[in-house]
Amino acid sequence: MTDPSTASAVTTAPEEFVTAAEHAEVKGNKPRSLASDAWHDLRRRPLFLVSAALILLVLLMSFWPSLFTSVDPNYAELSKSREGPSGAAWFGYDNQGYDLFSRTIYGSRASIIVGVAATLLTVLIGSTFGLLAGYYGGWLDGLMSRIADVFFGLPFVLGAIVILSSFRSSGDTSPTQIILLVVLSISILSWPVCMRIMRSAAIAAKQQDYVKAARALGASTSRIILRHMLPNAVAPVLVYATIALGAFIGAEATLSFLGIGLRAPVVSWGVMISDSRDVIRVAPHSLLFPAAFLTATVLAFVMLGDAVREALDPKAR
Amino acid sequence: MTTTQSEVDFEGTAPVPGAPLLEVDNLFVEFRTRDGVAKVLNGVSYRVEPGETLAVLGESGSGKSVTAQTVMGILDMPPGVITGGEIRFHGENLLKASPKRRREVRGSGIAMIFQDALSALNPVFTVGFQIEEQLRLRKGMSRRDARKRAVELLEQVKIPNAKGRVRQYPHEFSGGMRQRAMIAMSLALDPEMLIADEPTTALDVTVQAQIMDLLKDIQVERNMGLILITHDLGVVAEVADRIAVMYAGRIVEQSHARDLYRKPGHPYTQGLLDSLPRLDLKGTELTTIKGLPPSLLNIPKGCPFNPRCPRVQDICKTEVPPQHRLAPGRLSACHFAEELISGD
Amino acid sequence: MTDNIIEVRDLVKHFPVRVGVLFKRTVGHVRAVDGVSFDLKRGETLGVVGESGCGKSTLAQVLMRLEPPTSGTATFEGRDILKMKGGELRKLRRDIQIVLQDPYTSLNPRMTVGDIIGEPFEIHPEVAPKASRAKKVRELLDVVGLNPEHINRYPHQFSGGQRQRIGIARALALRPKVIVCDEPVSALDVSIQAQVMNLLGDLQTEFGLSYVFIAHDLSVVRHLSDRVAVMYLGKMVEVGTEEEIYEHPTHPYTQALLSAVPVPDPELRDHRQVIRLEGDVPSPVDPPSGCRFRTRCWKAQDICATEEPKLVTRVANHPSACHFAEEKSVVP
Numbered sequence: 001m002t003d004p005s006t007a008s009a010v011t012t013a014p015e016e017f018v019t020a021a022e023h024a025e026v027k028g029n030k031p032r033s034l035a036s037d038a039w040h041d042l043r044r045r046p047l048f049l050v051s052a053a054l055i056l057l058v059l060l061m062s063f064w065p066s067l068f069t070s071v072d073p074n075y076a077e078l079s080k081s082r083e084g085p086s087g088a089a090w091f092g093y094d095n096q097g098y099d100l101f102s103r104t105i106y107g108s109r110a111s112i113i114v115g116v117a118a119t120l121l122t123v124l125i126g127s128t129f130g131l132l133a134g135y136y137g138g139w140l141d142g143l144m145s146r147i148a149d150v151f152f153g154l155p156f157v158l159g160a161i162v163i164l165s166s167f168r169s170s171g172d173t174s175p176t177q178i179i180l181l182v183v184l185s186i187s188i189l190s191w192p193v194c195m196r197i198m199r200s201a202a203i204a205a206k207q208q209d210y211v212k213a214a215r216a217l218g219a220s221t222s223r224i225i226l227r228h229m230l231p232n233a234v235a236p237v238l239v240y241a242t243i244a245l246g247a248f249i250g251a252e253a254t255l256s257f258l259g260i261g262l263r264a265p266v267v268s269w270g271v272m273i274s275d276s277r278d279v280i281r282v283a284p285h286s287l288l289f290p291a292a293f294l295t296a297t298v299l300a301f302v303m304l305g306d307a308v309r310e311a312l313d314p315k316a317r
Numbered sequence: 318m319t320t321t322q323s324e325v326d327f328e329g330t331a332p333v334p335g336a337p338l339l340e341v342d343n344l345f346v347e348f349r350t351r352d353g354v355a356k357v358l359n360g361v362s363y364r365v366e367p368g369e370t371l372a373v374l375g376e377s378g379s380g381k382s383v384t385a386q387t388v389m390g391i392l393d394m395p396p397g398v399i400t401g402g403e404i405r406f407h408g409e410n411l412l413k414a415s416p417k418r419r420r421e422v423r424g425s426g427i428a429m430i431f432q433d434a435l436s437a438l439n440p441v442f443t444v445g446f447q448i449e450e451q452l453r454l455r456k457g458m459s460r461r462d463a464r465k466r467a468v469e470l471l472e473q474v475k476i477p478n479a480k481g482r483v484r485q486y487p488h489e490f491s492g493g494m495r496q497r498a499m500i501a502m503s504l505a506l507d508p509e510m511l512i513a514d515e516p517t518t519a520l521d522v523t524v525q526a527q528i529m530d531l532l533k534d535i536q537v538e539r540n541m542g543l544i545l546i547t548h549d550l551g552v553v554a555e556v557a558d559r560i561a562v563m564y565a566g567r568i569v570e571q572s573h574a575r576d577l578y579r580k581p582g583h584p585y586t587q588g589l590l591d592s593l594p595r596l597d598l599k600g601t602e603l604t605t606i607k608g609l610p611p612s613l614l615n616i617p618k619g620c621p622f623n624p625r626c627p628r629v630q631d632i633c634k635t636e637v638p639p640q641h642r643l644a645p646g647r648l649s650a651c652h653f654a655e656e657l658i659s660g661d
Numbered sequence: 662m663t664d665n666i667i668e669v670r671d672l673v674k675h676f677p678v679r680v681g682v683l684f685k686r687t688v689g690h691v692r693a694v695d696g697v698s699f700d701l702k703r704g705e706t707l708g709v710v711g712e713s714g715c716g717k718s719t720l721a722q723v724l725m726r727l728e729p730p731t732s733g734t735a736t737f738e739g740r741d742i743l744k745m746k747g748g749e750l751r752k753l754r755r756d757i758q759i760v761l762q763d764p765y766t767s768l769n770p771r772m773t774v775g776d777i778i779g780e781p782f783e784i785h786p787e788v789a790p791k792a793s794r795a796k797k798v799r800e801l802l803d804v805v806g807l808n809p810e811h812i813n814r815y816p817h818q819f820s821g822g823q824r825q826r827i828g829i830a831r832a833l834a835l836r837p838k839v840i841v842c843d844e845p846v847s848a849l850d851v852s853i854q855a856q857v858m859n860l861l862g863d864l865q866t867e868f869g870l871s872y873v874f875i876a877h878d879l880s881v882v883r884h885l886s887d888r889v890a891v892m893y894l895g896k897m898v899e900v901g902t903e904e905e906i907y908e909h910p911t912h913p914y915t916q917a918l919l920s921a922v923p924v925p926d927p928e929l930r931d932h933r934q935v936i937r938l939e940g941d942v943p944s945p946v947d948p949p950s951g952c953r954f955r956t957r958c959w960k961a962q963d964i965c966a967t968e969e970p971k972l973v974t975r976v977a978n979h980p981s982a983c984h985f986a987e988e989k990s991v992v993p
Contacts, residue, residue, distance in 0.1 A: 041351070208766045208767075208769075209761045209762075209763055209766040209767035210766065210767055210768055210769040212727060212759075212761060212767075213759065213761060213767055213828070213831065214769075214780065215727055216725050216727060216754065216758065216759045217754055217758075217780065217781050217784050217785075217831075217835075218750070218751045218754035218784050218785065219780070219784050220784075223784070227769075227772075227780075228769055231769075231771035231772075232769065232770065232771055376850035376851065376852065376853075377850055477940075491941040492713075492941070493941050494941070521712035521713055521877065521942070522712065522877070522879070522918060522921045522922055523712065523917060523918060523921045523937075523938045524712075524941060525921065525923075526921035526923075526935075526937060527937060527938075529923075530937065548850065548851060549923065550851065550925040551880075551922065551923030551924055551925045552923045553925070554923060554924065554925045554926055554927045554929075554930065555923045555924075555927075555930055557927075574927045575927045575928065578925065578926055578927050578928070579928075588852060589851055589852060590925065592851055592852050592854070592855030592856075593851055593855070593880070593925055594855070594858065594878075594880040594881050594883065594884035595880055595883075595884075595924070595925070596879055596880045596883060596907070596919065596922050596924060596992055597924055597926075597992050602859055602862070603855040603858060603859055603884070604855075605852060605855040605856045605859060606852040606855075609820050609822065609823075609853070610850075
């Protein structure tokens with residue numbers, strides 16, 4: 001061990017390991033993170049491609065509805081009330097004489113906004129609490145988990161009715177405020193699920209040796225949480241978020257249908273389904289088209305979530 | 318002096334009336350994965366006789382466990398695909414046998430024990446129940462007879478207080494006891510052949526020694542064939558009659574234990590022995606094998622060991638070395654095997 | 662005065678065993694480390710061997726301040742490691758580093774190799790100015806025998822042995838004086854294990870490191886160690902130079918341990934003296950009274966149950982914690 005020639009042997013060693021480098025080179029592109037690996041994998045899944053195409057279409061509809069239709073969704077012609085699909089109006093007209101195609105296109109915006117905003121808020125609250133509970137453990141974890149249990153125990157629809165009806169009774173509320181309220185009530189009732197997912201992922205990440213190594217280097221708590229635990233715990237939350245987005249769009253529709261969510265003049269799929277309630281027998285198309293778009297969108301997000309889960313699953317690789 | 322891989326010749330082993338107990342003949346297995354086709358086994362042949370211990374030695378990824386799983390018929394397919402070869406048990410090709418026949422052979426013909434006894438035992442049933450279940454289903458024993466036999470089996474593997482222990486769950490056993498319980502379970506149907514896949518790797522040295530002694534005793538007592546799959550050159554030296562060294566899905570050397578340690582017939586075996594720290598010898602620098610084992614997705618042309626071999630020549634990079642017969646019962650897949658043995 | 666870089670005295674680490682869901686109550690203690698004392702000399706390698714549950718890994722955790730000690734002292738260059746706080750503790754991190762066992766979980770899969778080896782400099786920015794860090798990381802990769810070009814790769818693109826080299830480079834980054842190696846080669850294949858062991862040996866010479874080398878493999882420990890300590894159930898039972906322990910062991914446990922190691926030489930198969938211990942290691946929650954090894958010891962007498970043998974020199978010029986210490990060579 002004291003032979004200086006052997007020490008120099010170490011520094012010349014890299015050439016010996018070219019064989020190992022070659023292993024990686026076989027697979028083509030050079031540095032591959034887990035994310036890029038997952039992306040590589042996703043691109044080859046039909047499930048992902050179909051759902052992604054659907055979601056892109058819906059997003060496009062919500063951002064640039066004018067690309068799809070030039071009809072004003074808020075222009076009603078009572079004379080055309082309940083008219084069926086035709087060449088002029090592909091989806092027909094509803095009870096009030098609104099063009100259903102135009103409203104379905106424009107309605108995607110409110111649905112997507114509620115879905116995305118509620119998901120972001122849910123993930124933000126849930127992940128923060130989950131990470132803290134997972135890292136610190138002990139009484140903090142106990143307290144946070146019990147609070148989460150309380151919220152988790154509330155039935156979703158009942159909870160939403162209570163929240164929305166108590167906050168909305170104060171006279172007239174603007175459409176923005178209504179959207180905000182709906183987003184808030186969905187998030188408040190949903191964050192415990194996200195917290196549980198993040199908490200268990202964080203606990204698993206915390207027990208890994210690389211966290212031990214970082215602590216041995218003297219890394220601060222924030223560094224360990226943000227640099228080591230979060231990136232390794234984020235995958236299951238990502239999957240949850242994708243599926244939740246679909247579910248929240250459905251939840252918006254549920255609340256609107258019950259008359260406590262969005263309402264006219266806001267156009268959303270839920271509002272449209274709610275409007276069709278009384279005329280289902282005579283004008284089934286007024287229910288069919290928004291419901292079909294809603295179902296397809298929810299399904300697309302759930303499928304996307306499944307595809308992402310499989311792509312991120314380390315056991316599969 | 319050279320033979321093809323399918324004509325493995327074992328003059329050195331005991332004379333056989335009729336077919337040998339187990340014969341693996343030119344076995345090829347591939348794993349078809351998303352990243353490509355991994356050639357896991359590339360013509361593996363070996364033979365085991367009653368009462369004989371064959372050690373299959375190799376590093377991770379060498380294919381030693383896959384061979385055993387294929388013999389047992391428990392290989393995951395997909396991704397595994399058997400692309401060639403035969404596995405003969407008493408002369409019967411198991412790969413052509415019906416699923417029913419294979420189930421019969423599994424357990425009562427060939428049994429297997431695993432490295433991780435805790436996950437190989439079902440945590441929700443008592444150890445006794447798991448042994449009795451086999452006896453009742455496969456041998457039609459009554460509940461009471463099966464219990465009696467289970468206690469006997471646990472006593473055979475030297476578990477103290479076997480009568481009380483049958484009622485316990487796997488998690489109530491210590492690591493060594495669990496491995497004993499798994500051995501008892503594998504013996505329940507009186508197999509003629511036992512495959513032990515890294516049976517002591519997860520155990521401490523003192524417990525490892527106990528388990529190896531036990532395996533050896535049981536083998537002698539029952540005149541069983543034993544395949545010991547391991548990466549530990551020390552364990553092999555203590556128990557094996559013959560050794561097969563695997564590298565990148567091929568058997569690179571097959572030999573009687575003593576010959577192999579005295580004079581390795583393949584540069585890879587030589588490298589393994591040289592890189593092993595010894596309890597009884599204190600050296601200064603270990604001689605290492607340079608580089609890494611090849612990726613099975615991309616096995617080097619010619620001899621798979623050529624990029625790491627200190628004796629590499631041009632021929633090694635182009636031609637797969639055939640099995641050279643160096644002595645009765647001794648094979649080496651190296652172009653220069655004879656020189657290795659006779660030379661310096 | 663002395664050239665001991667680390668001195669550990671009567672170190673104790675007990676983990677409470679708690680039961681109950683909401684109101685946890687302590688029903689006992691796992692006596693993982695139960696009164697351990699030893700010195701690490703500058704530039705030497707102290708091997709610590711023992712079977713699982715003997716407390717050798719906990720010892721590493723406590724020395725690294727990853728777990729708080731229950732009692733005892735441990736000094737590094739005269740300063741008490743176990744009492745350090747804040748800035749002083751951060752500074753200690755530059756002097757003592759650790760290499761962990763599992764090359765698969767010890768590297769963050771979401772960070773590139775450059776980020777992993779560069780992290781010590783980010784945590785201790787005073788060590789190297791920002792501009793020089795990339796160069797330093799490349800140098801470190803070179804020192805541990807990896808291609809500096811691979812700085813942007815992720816851990817899963819490397820094999821087990823290469824990952825262990827990355828772990829060693831990370832430990833080496835701050836130029837520590839002591840490295841605690843917690844089973845650094847036990848997860849590796851034989852041919853790769855030898856490469857990493859040689860690297861550790863070479864680095865010691867090059868950088869004047871002192872190692873606490875923890876392993877269960879007695880052959881590996883012998884190969885790298887100058888002195889060896891044998892642990893059993895939270896206690897050190899025998900301490901001596903590599904030669905004293907392997908050629909002249911006096912504690913029955915050391916002798917049994919050595920005789921259980923398979924030697925890769927079939928010629929010796931029938932000529933070796935074999936000591937086979939009965940049963941398993943007792944639970945560290947409720948260790949035997951007196952000498953902890955007495956339940957498995959063939960020499961046990963009444964005194965062993967009542968009086969705990971001290972770790973003192975009785976025979977053969979090195980300390981051994983056995984009332985009936987007696988030299989016996991078991992290695993062929």
